[in-house]
Amino acid sequence: MPVDDAAETAAEAEDRPYSPFNVATDMPSQTNHAEADRNHYWLGRILVLHLANQILYIGPHWYCSILMLMFILGVGFFHCSTVAGAGALQLSGGLAVTLLSLYTFLRCALADPGILQKSPEGEDQLPSVRARTCGICQIVQPRGCQHCHFCQVCVEGYDHHCPWMGKCIGKKNLCAFYTFLTVAFSSLGYIMISALAQPPT
Numbered sequence: 001m002p003v004d005d006a007a008e009t010a011a012e013a014e015d016r017p018y019s020p021f022n023v024a025t026d027m028p029s030q031t032n033h034a035e036a037d038r039n040h041y042w043l044g045r046i047l048v049l050h051l052a053n054q055i056l057y058i059g060p061h062w063y064c065s066i067l068m069l070m071f072i073l074g075v076g077f078f079h080c081s082t083v084a085g086a087g088a089l090q091l092s093g094g095l096a097v098t099l100l101s102l103y104t105f106l107r108c109a110l111a112d113p114g115i116l117q118k119s120p121e122g123e124d125q126l127p128s129v130r131a132r133t134c135g136i137c138q139i140v141q142p143r144g145c146q147h148c149h150f151c152q153v154c155v156e157g158y159d160h161h162c163p164w165m166g167k168c169i170g171k172k173n174l175c176a177f178y179t180f181l182t183v184a185f186s187s188l189g190y191i192m193i194s195a196l197a198q199p200p201t
């Protein structure tokens with residue numbers, strides 16, 4: 001019946017997680033642990049992939065991460081092609097900073113930011129008087145935990161949502177994030193100094 005259909009649609013719409021882009025009409029909701037055996041599943045809008053003993057977390061802004069990846073590779077390739085004639089040492093230096101930037105970037109972009117999940121038995125820590133509960137994930141938030149409306153998950157030690165990393169920066173990838181920033185800016189500095197030191201052709 002049309003009335004029932006309408007009621008069902010409204011109920012489904014209420015259950016559907018909030019999306020700032022209004023595009024997630026068929027978005028999977030917070031996973032349950034029965035799904036965790038599979039090679040891939042969703043935590044909010046974060047895709048979790050099990051690949052060769054590695055667990056990769058791909059955030060909703062994965063396309064910004066691809067742009068970033070192309071930028072790192074583009075700068076590295078341009079620099080290496082410029083210094084290729086200057087000797088093996090210059091070329092090795094260019095390759096080293098490019099690969100190091102790439103590695104530290106992927107290490108942060110594919111890491112778990114610290115997603116808070118419900119315990120398998122549903123026995124989350126008992127809420128204390130001051131504890132907050134996330135109204136969307138229905139989970140007790142420890143201190144420093146915040147719900148990200150882009151990723152649709154609660155993240156422990158939430159710092160910010162970084163589109164270039166594709167997802168949030170939190171307790172578990174904050175160190176990797178600062179490592180990448182340090183390596184990336186040092187690499188850019190090296191490339192600039194190295195380019196300036198090149199004799200004019």
Ligand SMILES: [Zn+2]
Nearest residue numbers: 134137147154
């Ligand atoms: Zn939440």
Ligand SMILES: [Zn+2]
Nearest residue numbers: 148151161168
């Ligand atoms: Zn986020």
